[in-house]
Amino acid sequence: PFVVTDACIRCLYTNCVEVCPVDCFFCGEVMLxxxxxxxxxxxxxxxxxxxxxxxxxxxxxxxxxxxINAEFSATWPSITHKREHPPDADAYRDQPSKFERxxx
Ligand code: SF4
Ligand code: F3S
Numbered sequence: 001p002f003v004v005t006d007a008c009i010r011c012l013y014t015n016c017v018e019v020c021p022v023d024c025f026f027c028g029e030v031m032l033x034x035x036x037x038x039x040x041x042x043x044x045x046x047x048x049x050x051x052x053x054x055x056x057x058x059x060x061x062x063x064x065x066x067x068i069n070a071e072f073s074a075t076w077p078s079i080t081h082k083r084e085h086p087p088d089a090d091a092y093r094d095q096p097s098k099f100e101r102x103x104x
Contacts, residue, residue, distance in 0.1 A: 001040035001064045002046060003069050004032050006099040007053035010092040014082045016045040016054060026076035030102075034075035036066060051093055 004016075008031040016032065017025045024038035025045075034045075034054070046054040055061050095101065 001033055001036040001041060002043065002056055003065045004034055005049045005053050005055055005065045008032055009098040009102060010035050010086060011089045013050050013085045013089065015048040017079050018082050019044040019048055023078060023080045025079050026073040027078045027079040028055050028072060032068040032079065033076065060097045067093050085103045
């Protein structure tokens, strides 16, 4: 499956959800995750993300983020359409290590 990583945190552009053919995105307060059980590995979402937050499970970042995507996709609500991104989303673009910066 493809995996959402911490580049999504506080950006939430949601371009990715529009192209997913199987509706496997789930929305938390500060980022989305992909359900690894539902993802069919089509790859359509990754190039839609302006901050390259979505990677295949072969990417080294997936070691950390695949379990997080699996855990939270089981409880967060589904999101199937693009939403307005947070007003300050651009301020968080391209910040490195957002998870460590904001959640540890
Ligand atoms: Fe959806 Fe395809 Fe992205 Fe998986 S790779 S989340 S199926 S758009
Ligand atoms: Fe996040 Fe990128 Fe989608 S910022 S909401 S993974 S378009």
